Amino acid sequence: MQQTKYNIKQSALWLISLFLLLSAPVQSQEMDHSTMGKGAQEMPGMKGMKDMSTMDKMPEMSSDAMAVMKGKMIYNMSCFLCHGTNGEGDGPASRFIGPYSHPRPNNFTSGIFKFRSTESGDLPMLTDLMRTIREGIPGYMPSFRNLGEDGIKAVALYIAKTFIQEELPTTTTIKYAKHVGPYTYSAKSASRGGMLYNIMKCNECHGNDGKGGRMDLRDERKIMIHPVDLTRQETFGNGTSHEDIYRTIMTGLDGTPMPGYNDAFKGEEDSAWDLVHYILSLQGR
Amino acid sequence: MLKWTRPLAHIKTTIFLIIMGFFVPIFLPTSVEAIPAFARKYDMSCTSCHTKAPRLNAFGEAFHMAGYQIPQTQEGELRKKRQIGRIHSETELMNIFALRATGNFAESFSGGKPVETNLALPREIELYFGGTFTDDISYFFNFSNEIDAIEGIDNALFEKKTVFGLGKEFFLMFNLGPSILGPPSDHMSGPMVMGPMVMVGKVDPSTNFSYSTNRQLIIKTPGRVDEAGNIQRFTLTPYAFAAKFFGLSTGTGKAIEVTQSVLYNSAGDFGVDVHAMLGQWMLQAGIMQGINAGTSDVNEKKDPYLMARMNFGGAHYFSGSVSGLVNWGNDTAMVNNQLIDWFRYGFAGNVKYKLLDIYGAIIWDKISGLPPSAAATFDDSALGLTIEGDFLMTDQHLLSLRYDHMEAGGFVGQKADGKTLTLQIRKYYRDNFAVFLRDTVNVGKVSENPLQNFRNLIAMGIDFDF
Structure with a gap:
């Protein structure tokens, strides 16, 4: 037999390395356990996710805070791919959507939002964020309507609380009328x-x-x-x-x-x- | 197909190709518009999932992982579907149907024997049907017609033929997550779990590797077989995934091309694949028929594999992954008409930053159980390395550079090592239509060995997706 270029020891070394790789502790997504509590709504889009928390130890919390938790879970599974983990529109897939031209995923921390029902320069209302999540943006952002209204609101709340960090307006001065x-x-x-x-x-x-x-x-x-x-x-x-x-x-x-x-x-x-x-x-x- | 073998014709044609490559684009339309193929269904552009088709970006990988669904949407666009119980019925055929035509339409070899220039139609046409039957069951069916495919035959000979039939992949994918993990609880916390996903059929497990066998931006160039069936030039493919051994044959005695992608890195083989995401980790295990042997189970044994991948990044336009692989080819090929075991292991990595995408793989192969007749003349180990970088220079121009290195194994009297460097530029007239010009240089030794039988290859081709 010809000389073996990669001997058994080397092979064993690679195998051990791979074994260590496989047996390394799983890196969990960073979660804010301090805000967990009761009252989360069932989320249609969360099939396949397992509850790994210790529910007995959870403190009471508001439904909005729980919604933010749910929103974070959804965001970190799907939205971050374009909008980035910090909400700055710099996710790993973002540059390929508009490499050298508009559009790019929105930077939520900038306070600039294209799709609003409020005056130019104002922040959007929560319902505006929800509308964009629900309907998507043709050609660039999918519709997430199957999250259900609770899931959509959860993501909108997470974006508002975590990235925008300002109170969103609840009314608008612009006069709207139905097309009737x-x-x-x-x-x-x-x-x-x-x-x-x-x-x-x-x-x-x-x-x-x-x-x-x-x-x-x-x-x-x-x-x-x-x-x-x-x-x-x-x-x-x-x-x-x-x-x-x-x-x-x-x-x-x-x-x-x-x-x-x-x-x-x-x-x-x-x-x-x-x-x-x-x-x-x-x-x- | 037209061929010229006179050196003068070669030089003229090479000059002609270069001129065409640089000047034809001037006369073609320059606007880039998104015309999604599968993306039609989700009203998204091709570049939502691809850096440039067919290579996937992070969103595309997540889309594939979720069973051809936008993560978390569970068939988000039900507006376009008819739902009967749990079954989603597409109302528009174009939402599940796609077509790809790709291949060199001109290629010119120099420095080896023979010097030649070939003109050909796009060599590979593929039809795809992909989508979901229910929230948890998706499908991907691929048919292809390949011209000038090189196939091994008996007695270490090869033939060039047109192959039509099942394409690289043909499978059902089941999301077992809801069944195993139960319904979602009211309290969402802990690591993300996606799957486990089970793929059954003709699958390409390497889709989940940090460097997949399919989805090449630098497509393969067919090899050359003489009239007697002797191979003169091997197909040019990424060497990391290649068979790498001279003198191997399948369980039925068909010759295996040294550059054919095999085992875990087959473009598709019959088997069962299970993979799941747990936080940033993906774990994958499965069994394959082996060496893409077709529907017949040649040796009645299966080739198990195990792969682990870790993703990182997620902000600042940065993402990446590293993967480790072990694969046991159990009685999966033959040397001198005796079945041998084939052990494959290796690593792959990928880093994407802004519009730069760098990826590579190093794969080791080791053969055991050699027959006594070959023990003294057969090198039982080999390695392949492939590193590629792609950079989107403008909305329309993608520059790629790939280095391939092979330290081949196999019969000492036949084997040779290979080193190639390929530079390619693609011009995208639309997101789904590109013309490319590339130059592959054999940076190692030039000889009449099929792995080394050229110095320079200039090729032009198209990549069209609908």
């Missing part, structure tokens, strides 16, 4: 919206035909961003319903060049619906 009654679509309304589109200079970014195009625009992180193609609803990150488009116009998308038009439409909110109808007409809706 006087706000339903009409060709006349869309025509008025077409005029507004140019008057309000929407065409400067989105183009005369609404198809956007390539401009040297940057977001707050100085990353290249392209105006949305208004003729393709699948590119609308903030939702595609009539109300979603209205909300986007009024609040703007903080962190991007898209401003909020709430001040411009104050007292004339009906005109904003005209603009919504014009955008819908661009999509043949």
Whole structure:
């Protein structure tokens, strides 16, 4: 037999190393046991997770605190992959979503949120965070609706308490209306919206035909961003319903060049619906 | 397929390929848009799961681990499904169907014998069906058609043929977590547990290794077989995963190519795989048929393996993992018509930082139970090392550099060592369509040995996913 390049001793060494690797203590996720207690709601998305705590020793705690615990568990299984363990939008998969261009996963600690129902520059409401988690962002973030409302709220609370660390507003000054009654679509309304589109200079970014195009625009992180193609609803990150488009116009998308038009439409909110109808007409809706 | 063997034609074609590689992209559209394949189902872009397809990023690995589901969503997009009891029925075929066409369409060898340039259609076309039947049962079925595949035949000879049939992977995956661990409690704490996941069918266990056999950004280049069935050049694959031994055959006596990915690192083999995540750790165990021998159970023994992986990172655009492997090939191949045992062990590592992805594997192989007739002439140990780095230079350009090193074993009169260095650039016209140009240099000895029979390979090809 030819000389063995890697003898039995070496093989044994590797095997012992692997055995030690396998038998090493399992590194658990860092959990805040001081805040555990009773009252957690059942979480539909948590199949396969085992309770390894000593429940008898848990102190009483509020339902919100328990929800934060649940939210942390979900976040550390799924959300951190993009948003990072510190919520700074720097998770291991984040750069591949928008390597050299917008979008990137949000940095929750920056206090800048694109998708809100509040005024431009304000923090989002908890329901805004929940809406994004529930609906996802087409093309970039999956919907987590199967967590159920309790699970979704838990994640939103965890983000708010841990990363934003400020009280979120519970109301908004922006006047919203359902897309019913006087706000339903009409060709006349869309025509008025077409005029507004140019008057309000929407065409400067989105183009005369609404198809956007390539401009040297940057977001707050100085990353290249392209105006949305208004003729393709699948590119609308903030939702595609009539109300979603209205909300986007009024609040703007903080962190991007898209401003909020709430001040411009104050007292004339009906005109904003005209603009919504014009955008819908661009999509043949 | 067209071939030129005259040196002048080779030089002209090489120049032509280089010119095409650099100038054709100028005349093609430059916009990159996300056109998801499997991602259609979840309304996400390809790059949500891939650094660039087919290589997975951390999110993609978690998606695979969760049984082709977004972690924690348990079939999140039920809006697009019909649910009958526990069964999820897809309402749109395109949400479970994908197609991949890949391969060199031009390649030019120099420095060995013969000098040649080949023009070919994309050599490999694969169809995929993947998704979930229930929250806990997922599936992945793959059919492929490969042109110019090299297959071993009797008497240490090979043939080049078109192969159609089951692709690399064809399996069901069961999430046993809910059954074993019970329903979720009201108090969530302790380490994360995902799985155990059980894969049954034709599986690629190395998907969970820090460097997987499949999902190569530098795809293989087919070898060369002469009319008599003698192999002149081995298929170019990552050497770490290769068979590495000269003179081996399967249990049915078919020759095994030295560069064929085998055992745990087979691109897919029939078996059962169990893996689970516990905190940052993944533990994996399973048994395989061995050497990708097909549906026939040649030696009626199974090849067990054990793998442990530890993930790290999670912030600052940083993540990585290290893995250790042991694999026992039980009577899994033959030397001089006698079954031998094949022990494989090794390590792999992966570090991703921002848009840089570095990964590598070192695998040792040792054969025991050699027949007396081969004991004096057969080197029973071998090693392979593969290290690759990928860097996404722009949204559209991916630069890859790979080093392969093989200290081969096998019959001393046949064996030779190999060292290659490959530089590749991919241009992505869309997230799912790339054209690549690469140069593989044999940085070791050039000889007529099939492992060393070229100095330089220039190749152009496409990688298209739908």
